[in-house]
Amino acid sequence: MITPKPKPVKAVVNTGPKPILAPKPATTTLAPTTRRSSLTRPTSPTTKPPSPVAKAPTKADFDEYFAQPNIRAWGSKLVYWSGTQEKGAIDFASAHGRKTLDMLIKPMAKEWAPYMTYGPNAHYKTWEEVGAGFWGPVSSACAGIATGEVWFYAPEDKLLAQKNPKTPTFWVQSEKGLLLAKKADGIVTNIVAYQHPEGTMVREINSMTD
Secondary structure (H helix, E strand, O other): OOOOOOOOOOOOOOOOOOOOOOOOOOOOOOOOOOOOOOOOOOOOOOOOOOOOOOOOOOHHHHHHHHOOHHHHHHHHOEEEEOOOOHHHHHHHHHHOOOEOHHHHOHHHHHHHHHHHOOOOOOOOOOHHHHHHHHHHHHHHHHHOOOOEEEEEEEOHHHHHHOOOOOOOOHHHHHHHHHHHHHHHOOOEEEEEEEEOOOOEEEEEOOOOOO
């Protein structure tokens, strides 16, 4: 009688329960915000090394720049804007032979570039800082040269929001009040609101709640 050989048994090594891997944290991407929709122009943060420039421009520097005859000459053909892209506002102004603040400061774009944005390697680190240090003062300086009829260009929601004097936009906080004061003095004759993107006239602005 032939006895069958037993089959070899593989040894089972108990390695214990498999470790549970923690899920990788989700990466959050912040969508860029439209410029001038808040008290700072929310340009994208910069990670470029800071430019070797000496000193941030001040309100006095902006006033001096806008006092130049070739810049001041546009005082009666100004378009202020909020809540849309810069290109849309520039296209609208250009189509009517007018200028926006951004168009007027273009000759200084290289010199002032380090102060127009924010980020860890920029002069200003946050939106609040770049707004208080650059866009707020330069907006006020631009409003300071306004004469005649000035225009405000914005989408429907911003046309509604600007009726609230507390709305945190440069138009409401840095420009509108100055323009209304100049209107009361007869320097500015009209402040007219136009709606983006149609470019249609909506109404005249006669108070901070208009």
